[in-house]
Amino acid sequence: MITEKKSDRKVTILFGKVRRAILTVLFGRTEEAFYLRQIVRTTGFGLGPVQRELKQLTESGIIWRAVRGRQVYFQANLDSPIFPELKSLIVKTAGIGDTLRAGLASIADYIKIALIYGSIARGEEGLRSDIDLLVVGDIGFADVVVNLQAAQKILGREVNPTVYSLDEFRAKMRANHHFLTSVLKGPKIYLVGDENELRRLAAKRLARRA
Amino acid sequence: MSLGDWLRNGWLVEHETSLQETIELLRIADRDLKECRTVGLSEDWRLAIAYNSALQSATAALSAEGYRATRDGHHHRIIQSLAHTIGADAGTIARLDGFRKKRNISDYERSGAVSDQEAKEILILARSLRKRVGDWLKKNHPELLHE
Numbered sequence: 001m002i003t004e005k006k007s008d009r010k011v012t013i014l015f016g017k018v019r020r021a022i023l024t025v026l027f028g029r030t031e032e033a034f035y036l037r038q039i040v041r042t043t044g045f046g047l048g049p050v051q052r053e054l055k056q057l058t059e060s061g062i063i064w065r066a067v068r069g070r071q072v073y074f075q076a077n078l079d080s081p082i083f084p085e086l087k088s089l090i091v092k093t094a095g096i097g098d099t100l101r102a103g104l105a106s107i108a109d110y111i112k113i114a115l116i117y118g119s120i121a122r123g124e125e126g127l128r129s130d131i132d133l134l135v136v137g138d139i140g141f142a143d144v145v146v147n148l149q150a151a152q153k154i155l156g157r158e159v160n161p162t163v164y165s166l167d168e169f170r171a172k173m174r175a176n177h178h179f180l181t182s183v184l185k186g187p188k189i190y191l192v193g194d195e196n197e198l199r200r201l202a203a204k205r206l207a208r209r210a
Numbered sequence: 211m212s213l214g215d216w217l218r219n220g221w222l223v224e225h226e227t228s229l230q231e232t233i234e235l236l237r238i239a240d241r242d243l244k245e246c247r248t249v250g251l252s253e254d255w256r257l258a259i260a261y262n263s264a265l266q267s268a269t270a271a272l273s274a275e276g277y278r279a280t281r282d283g284h285h286h287r288i289i290q291s292l293a294h295t296i297g298a299d300a301g302t303i304a305r306l307d308g309f310r311k312k313r314n315i316s317d318y319e320r321s322g323a324v325s326d327q328e329a330k331e332i333l334i335l336a337r338s339l340r341k342r343v344g345d346w347l348k349k350n351h352p353e354l355l356h357e
Contacts, residue, residue: 130315140331141328142309142331145308158311160311160315162324163328164327168325168326
Protein backbone atom coordinates (compact mmCIF):
# COMPACT_ATOMS: atom_id res chain seq x y z
CA MET A 1 0.00 0.00 0.00
CA ILE A 2 1.21 3.46 -0.81
CA THR A 3 1.29 5.60 2.29
CA GLU A 4 0.14 9.19 2.38
CA LYS A 5 3.68 10.39 2.84
CA LYS A 6 5.13 8.52 -0.11
CA SER A 7 2.40 9.66 -2.48
CA ASP A 8 3.16 13.26 -1.60
CA ARG A 9 6.82 13.10 -2.52
CA LYS A 10 8.11 15.42 -5.16
CA VAL A 11 7.05 14.36 -8.61
CA THR A 12 10.59 14.24 -9.98
CA ILE A 13 10.71 10.78 -8.48
CA LEU A 14 8.65 9.52 -11.45
CA PHE A 15 11.21 10.31 -14.11
CA GLY A 16 14.85 11.24 -14.27
CA LYS A 17 15.66 14.89 -14.88
CA VAL A 18 16.46 14.59 -18.58
CA ARG A 19 13.48 12.37 -19.36
CA ARG A 20 11.15 14.68 -17.46
CA ALA A 21 12.48 17.72 -19.33
CA ILE A 22 12.01 16.03 -22.71
CA LEU A 23 8.51 14.83 -21.89
CA THR A 24 7.60 18.32 -20.73
CA VAL A 25 8.61 19.78 -24.08
CA LEU A 26 6.96 17.09 -26.22
CA PHE A 27 3.81 16.58 -24.12
CA GLY A 28 3.44 20.26 -23.35
CA ARG A 29 2.85 20.84 -27.08
CA THR A 30 1.73 17.54 -28.46
CA GLU A 31 0.72 18.98 -31.83
CA GLU A 32 4.26 20.15 -32.58
CA ALA A 33 7.33 18.27 -33.77
CA PHE A 34 10.71 19.37 -32.42
CA TYR A 35 14.12 18.75 -33.91
CA LEU A 36 17.00 17.54 -31.83
CA ARG A 37 18.80 20.85 -31.42
CA GLN A 38 15.55 22.52 -30.30
CA ILE A 39 15.08 19.91 -27.63
CA VAL A 40 18.67 20.22 -26.47
CA ARG A 41 18.39 24.00 -26.29
CA THR A 42 15.01 24.05 -24.54
CA THR A 43 15.87 21.44 -21.95
CA GLY A 44 19.37 22.73 -21.33
CA PHE A 45 20.85 19.23 -21.11
CA GLY A 46 23.80 17.89 -23.11
CA LEU A 47 23.43 16.34 -26.55
CA GLY A 48 24.55 12.87 -25.39
CA PRO A 49 22.04 12.38 -22.56
CA VAL A 50 19.20 13.89 -24.63
CA GLN A 51 19.94 11.56 -27.55
CA ARG A 52 20.02 8.53 -25.25
CA GLU A 53 16.63 9.41 -23.75
CA LEU A 54 15.09 10.16 -27.14
CA LYS A 55 16.24 6.77 -28.42
CA GLN A 56 14.67 4.91 -25.50
CA LEU A 57 11.45 6.91 -25.65
CA THR A 58 11.19 6.30 -29.41
CA GLU A 59 11.81 2.57 -29.01
CA SER A 60 9.12 2.36 -26.33
CA GLY A 61 6.61 4.00 -28.68
CA ILE A 62 5.93 6.91 -26.32
CA ILE A 63 7.26 9.40 -28.87
CA TRP A 64 7.90 9.06 -32.58
CA ARG A 65 10.79 10.08 -34.77
CA ALA A 66 10.54 11.39 -38.33
CA VAL A 67 13.19 12.35 -40.84
CA ARG A 68 12.47 15.31 -43.09
CA GLY A 69 15.33 16.25 -45.37
CA ARG A 70 18.36 16.53 -43.17
CA GLN A 71 16.43 17.14 -39.98
CA VAL A 72 15.27 14.54 -37.51
CA TYR A 73 12.07 15.45 -35.68
CA PHE A 74 10.51 14.13 -32.51
CA GLN A 75 6.91 14.38 -31.41
CA ALA A 76 4.63 12.89 -28.75
CA ASN A 77 3.02 9.76 -30.14
CA LEU A 78 -0.69 10.51 -30.09
CA ASP A 79 -1.49 6.90 -30.97
CA SER A 80 0.33 5.44 -28.01
CA PRO A 81 -2.12 3.57 -25.74
CA ILE A 82 -0.88 5.52 -22.71
CA PHE A 83 -0.88 8.92 -24.44
CA PRO A 84 -3.89 10.42 -22.57
CA GLU A 85 -2.59 9.32 -19.18
CA LEU A 86 0.93 10.52 -19.84
CA LYS A 87 -0.27 13.83 -21.20
CA SER A 88 -2.45 14.39 -18.14
CA LEU A 89 0.42 13.43 -15.84
CA ILE A 90 2.79 15.88 -17.50
CA VAL A 91 0.23 18.69 -17.46
CA LYS A 92 -0.50 18.15 -13.78
CA THR A 93 3.14 18.08 -12.84
CA ALA A 94 5.60 19.70 -15.20
CA GLY A 95 3.06 21.31 -17.54
CA ILE A 96 1.77 23.69 -14.89
CA GLY A 97 3.30 26.71 -16.61
CA ASP A 98 1.54 26.18 -19.92
CA THR A 99 -1.83 25.57 -18.28
CA LEU A 100 -1.60 28.75 -16.20
CA ARG A 101 -0.36 30.76 -19.20
CA ALA A 102 -3.46 29.69 -21.10
CA GLY A 103 -5.62 30.79 -18.16
CA LEU A 104 -3.99 34.21 -18.03
CA ALA A 105 -4.04 34.70 -21.81
CA SER A 106 -7.18 36.83 -21.91
CA ILE A 107 -5.89 39.25 -19.24
CA ALA A 108 -2.19 39.12 -20.21
CA ASP A 109 -2.39 42.64 -21.69
CA TYR A 110 -2.91 44.04 -18.21
CA ILE A 111 -0.06 42.05 -16.68
CA LYS A 112 3.60 43.11 -16.69
CA ILE A 113 4.93 40.16 -14.74
CA ALA A 114 3.39 36.86 -13.69
CA LEU A 115 5.64 34.23 -12.18
CA ILE A 116 5.50 31.05 -10.13
CA TYR A 117 7.66 30.96 -7.02
CA GLY A 118 7.89 28.61 -4.06
CA SER A 119 8.04 24.81 -4.05
CA ILE A 120 6.91 24.37 -7.65
CA ALA A 121 9.49 26.81 -8.99
CA ARG A 122 12.11 24.98 -6.96
CA GLY A 123 10.98 21.63 -8.41
CA GLU A 124 10.29 20.37 -4.89
CA GLU A 125 6.52 20.14 -5.09
CA GLY A 126 4.43 17.33 -3.75
CA LEU A 127 1.40 16.18 -5.70
CA ARG A 128 -0.77 18.40 -3.54
CA SER A 129 1.40 21.51 -3.37
CA ASP A 130 -0.32 24.80 -4.07
CA ILE A 131 0.90 27.00 -6.88
CA ASP A 132 2.28 30.29 -5.54
CA LEU A 133 1.89 33.07 -8.05
CA LEU A 134 3.16 36.65 -8.08
CA VAL A 135 1.42 39.05 -10.46
CA VAL A 136 2.34 42.67 -11.16
CA GLY A 137 0.12 44.81 -13.35
CA ASP A 138 -2.98 46.84 -13.84
CA ILE A 139 -5.30 44.07 -12.65
CA GLY A 140 -7.16 42.99 -9.53
CA PHE A 141 -6.72 39.89 -7.39
CA ALA A 142 -10.31 38.88 -8.06
CA ASP A 143 -9.84 39.01 -11.85
CA VAL A 144 -6.77 36.80 -11.60
CA VAL A 145 -8.61 34.30 -9.37
CA VAL A 146 -11.64 34.12 -11.65
CA ASN A 147 -9.48 33.65 -14.78
CA LEU A 148 -7.49 30.84 -13.19
CA GLN A 149 -10.49 28.80 -11.99
CA ALA A 150 -10.45 26.46 -14.99
CA ALA A 151 -6.68 25.97 -14.75
CA GLN A 152 -7.02 25.03 -11.07
CA LYS A 153 -9.51 22.34 -12.00
CA ILE A 154 -7.32 20.94 -14.78
CA LEU A 155 -4.25 20.90 -12.57
CA GLY A 156 -6.03 19.70 -9.46
CA ARG A 157 -4.09 22.26 -7.47
CA GLU A 158 -4.94 25.48 -5.70
CA VAL A 159 -3.42 28.64 -7.14
CA ASN A 160 -2.48 31.33 -4.62
CA PRO A 161 -1.89 34.63 -6.33
CA THR A 162 -0.47 37.77 -4.79
CA VAL A 163 -1.30 40.72 -7.01
CA TYR A 164 0.51 44.06 -6.96
CA SER A 165 -0.21 47.22 -8.88
CA LEU A 166 2.87 48.69 -10.59
CA ASP A 167 3.06 51.53 -8.09
CA GLU A 168 2.80 49.23 -5.11
CA PHE A 169 5.38 46.86 -6.57
CA ARG A 170 7.85 49.69 -7.04
CA ALA A 171 7.19 51.16 -3.61
CA LYS A 172 7.67 47.78 -1.93
CA MET A 173 10.86 47.12 -3.91
CA ARG A 174 12.14 50.53 -2.78
CA ALA A 175 11.38 49.61 0.80
CA ASN A 176 13.06 46.19 0.44
CA HIS A 177 9.80 44.51 1.36
CA HIS A 178 10.70 41.17 2.90
CA PHE A 179 8.20 38.92 1.09
CA LEU A 180 8.87 40.46 -2.30
CA THR A 181 12.65 40.41 -2.07
CA SER A 182 12.70 36.80 -0.88
CA VAL A 183 10.43 35.75 -3.76
CA LEU A 184 12.58 37.54 -6.31
CA LYS A 185 15.76 36.02 -4.94
CA GLY A 186 14.43 32.47 -5.28
CA PRO A 187 13.81 30.30 -8.37
CA LYS A 188 11.00 31.51 -10.64
CA ILE A 189 9.00 30.27 -13.60
CA TYR A 190 7.86 33.19 -15.74
CA LEU A 191 4.34 33.05 -17.18
CA VAL A 192 4.12 36.62 -18.42
CA GLY A 193 7.17 38.84 -18.90
CA ASP A 194 10.69 37.71 -18.20
CA GLU A 195 13.86 38.50 -16.27
CA ASN A 196 14.46 41.53 -18.53
CA GLU A 197 11.04 42.98 -17.83
CA LEU A 198 11.61 42.47 -14.13
CA ARG A 199 15.00 44.17 -14.36
CA ARG A 200 13.40 47.01 -16.27
CA LEU A 201 10.86 47.55 -13.49
CA ALA A 202 13.64 47.36 -10.93
CA ALA A 203 15.73 49.83 -12.96
CA LYS A 204 12.88 52.34 -12.89
CA ARG A 205 12.97 51.97 -9.17
CA LEU A 206 16.68 52.84 -9.15
CA ALA A 207 16.17 55.76 -11.49
CA ARG A 208 13.53 57.17 -9.17
CA ARG A 209 15.74 56.74 -6.20
CA ALA A 210 18.66 58.58 -7.86
CA MET B 211 -29.32 22.36 -4.94
CA SER B 212 -31.33 24.32 -2.43
CA LEU B 213 -30.52 25.12 1.19
CA GLY B 214 -32.93 22.29 2.06
CA ASP B 215 -30.64 19.88 0.19
CA TRP B 216 -27.67 21.31 2.06
CA LEU B 217 -29.48 20.59 5.30
CA ARG B 218 -30.06 16.97 4.24
CA ASN B 219 -26.34 16.72 3.31
CA GLY B 220 -25.44 17.78 6.83
CA TRP B 221 -23.79 20.99 5.61
CA LEU B 222 -26.28 23.12 7.52
CA VAL B 223 -28.34 22.81 10.67
CA GLU B 224 -31.61 24.54 11.37
CA HIS B 225 -31.22 27.69 13.36
CA GLU B 226 -33.71 30.09 14.75
CA THR B 227 -32.39 33.58 14.56
CA SER B 228 -33.61 36.69 16.34
CA LEU B 229 -33.72 40.41 16.00
CA GLN B 230 -30.82 40.71 18.45
CA GLU B 231 -28.68 38.18 16.61
CA THR B 232 -29.15 39.79 13.22
CA ILE B 233 -28.44 43.24 14.59
CA GLU B 234 -25.32 41.96 16.34
CA LEU B 235 -23.99 40.27 13.18
CA LEU B 236 -24.56 43.41 11.15
CA ARG B 237 -22.99 45.52 13.89
CA ILE B 238 -19.81 43.40 13.70
CA ALA B 239 -19.88 43.61 9.89
CA ASP B 240 -20.05 47.42 10.16
CA ARG B 241 -17.42 47.57 12.88
CA ASP B 242 -15.00 45.54 10.74
CA LEU B 243 -15.61 47.67 7.67
CA LYS B 244 -14.44 50.56 9.80
CA GLU B 245 -11.62 48.84 11.68
CA CYS B 246 -9.93 47.43 8.60
CA ARG B 247 -9.20 51.03 7.65
CA THR B 248 -7.30 51.72 10.86
CA VAL B 249 -4.14 53.61 9.97
CA GLY B 250 -0.93 51.61 10.23
CA LEU B 251 -2.42 48.12 9.92
CA SER B 252 -0.54 45.61 7.78
CA GLU B 253 -2.15 44.43 4.56
CA ASP B 254 -2.84 40.91 5.79
CA TRP B 255 -4.69 42.22 8.84
CA ARG B 256 -6.73 44.63 6.75
CA LEU B 257 -7.67 41.75 4.48
CA ALA B 258 -8.56 39.48 7.40
CA ILE B 259 -10.76 42.13 9.05
CA ALA B 260 -12.60 43.10 5.85
CA TYR B 261 -13.07 39.40 5.09
CA ASN B 262 -14.58 38.92 8.54
CA SER B 263 -17.05 41.71 7.79
CA ALA B 264 -18.11 39.93 4.60
CA LEU B 265 -18.47 36.66 6.51
CA GLN B 266 -20.73 38.28 9.14
CA SER B 267 -22.96 39.77 6.43
CA ALA B 268 -23.26 36.39 4.73
CA THR B 269 -23.95 34.71 8.09
CA ALA B 270 -26.73 37.22 8.83
CA ALA B 271 -28.42 36.34 5.53
CA LEU B 272 -28.08 32.59 6.09
CA SER B 273 -29.42 32.73 9.64
CA ALA B 274 -32.34 34.88 8.47
CA GLU B 275 -33.26 31.94 6.23
CA GLY B 276 -33.21 29.70 9.30
CA TYR B 277 -29.85 27.95 8.98
CA ARG B 278 -26.30 27.98 10.17
CA ALA B 279 -23.32 26.16 8.66
CA THR B 280 -21.89 23.08 10.38
CA ARG B 281 -18.30 23.03 11.44
CA ASP B 282 -16.59 21.37 8.47
CA GLY B 283 -15.60 23.98 5.93
CA HIS B 284 -18.13 26.38 7.32
CA HIS B 285 -16.56 29.56 5.90
CA HIS B 286 -16.64 28.04 2.43
CA ARG B 287 -20.25 27.00 2.93
CA ILE B 288 -21.37 30.38 4.24
CA ILE B 289 -19.85 32.08 1.20
CA GLN B 290 -21.47 29.60 -1.22
CA SER B 291 -24.83 30.07 0.52
CA LEU B 292 -24.97 33.66 -0.77
CA ALA B 293 -26.22 32.26 -4.07
CA HIS B 294 -29.29 30.92 -2.23
CA THR B 295 -29.86 33.84 0.13
CA ILE B 296 -29.24 37.19 -1.58
CA GLY B 297 -28.90 35.59 -5.05
CA ALA B 298 -25.22 36.48 -5.46
CA ASP B 299 -23.75 35.62 -8.88
CA ALA B 300 -21.02 33.01 -9.40
CA GLY B 301 -18.38 35.71 -10.01
CA THR B 302 -18.98 37.42 -6.67
CA ILE B 303 -18.85 34.10 -4.86
CA ALA B 304 -15.65 33.04 -6.64
CA ARG B 305 -14.03 36.35 -5.71
CA LEU B 306 -15.03 36.11 -2.08
CA ASP B 307 -13.89 32.49 -1.95
CA GLY B 308 -10.54 33.58 -3.40
CA PHE B 309 -10.10 35.96 -0.49
CA ARG B 310 -11.08 33.20 1.95
CA LYS B 311 -8.22 31.04 0.66
CA LYS B 312 -5.90 34.02 0.66
CA ARG B 313 -6.70 34.75 4.29
CA ASN B 314 -6.03 31.14 5.29
CA ILE B 315 -2.60 31.31 3.72
CA SER B 316 -1.67 34.62 5.25
CA ASP B 317 -2.62 33.19 8.63
CA TYR B 318 -0.02 30.51 8.85
CA GLU B 319 2.23 30.40 5.86
CA ARG B 320 3.27 33.65 4.32
CA SER B 321 2.51 36.82 6.09
CA GLY B 322 3.48 39.64 3.79
CA ALA B 323 2.04 37.86 0.76
CA VAL B 324 -0.96 40.21 0.82
CA SER B 325 -0.80 43.38 -1.22
CA ASP B 326 -2.33 46.78 -0.56
CA GLN B 327 -4.26 46.29 -3.79
CA GLU B 328 -5.82 43.09 -2.42
CA ALA B 329 -6.72 44.67 0.92
CA LYS B 330 -8.48 47.47 -0.96
CA GLU B 331 -10.35 45.02 -3.17
CA ILE B 332 -11.77 42.93 -0.34
CA LEU B 333 -12.89 46.11 1.43
CA ILE B 334 -14.87 47.16 -1.64
CA LEU B 335 -16.34 43.67 -1.91
CA ALA B 336 -17.24 43.50 1.80
CA ARG B 337 -18.81 46.94 1.71
CA SER B 338 -21.00 46.09 -1.27
CA LEU B 339 -21.97 42.77 0.32
CA ARG B 340 -22.98 44.52 3.57
CA LYS B 341 -25.22 46.84 1.59
CA ARG B 342 -26.78 44.03 -0.42
CA VAL B 343 -27.49 41.95 2.68
CA GLY B 344 -29.02 45.00 4.40
CA ASP B 345 -31.29 45.72 1.44
CA TRP B 346 -32.20 42.06 1.11
CA LEU B 347 -33.11 41.79 4.82
CA LYS B 348 -35.22 44.92 4.61
CA LYS B 349 -37.18 43.41 1.76
CA ASN B 350 -37.38 39.76 2.84
CA HIS B 351 -37.05 39.73 6.62
CA PRO B 352 -37.99 43.20 7.89
CA GLU B 353 -38.97 41.67 11.25
CA LEU B 354 -35.25 40.99 11.89
CA LEU B 355 -34.30 44.62 11.52
CA HIS B 356 -36.96 46.48 13.55
CA GLU B 357 -38.62 45.84 16.86
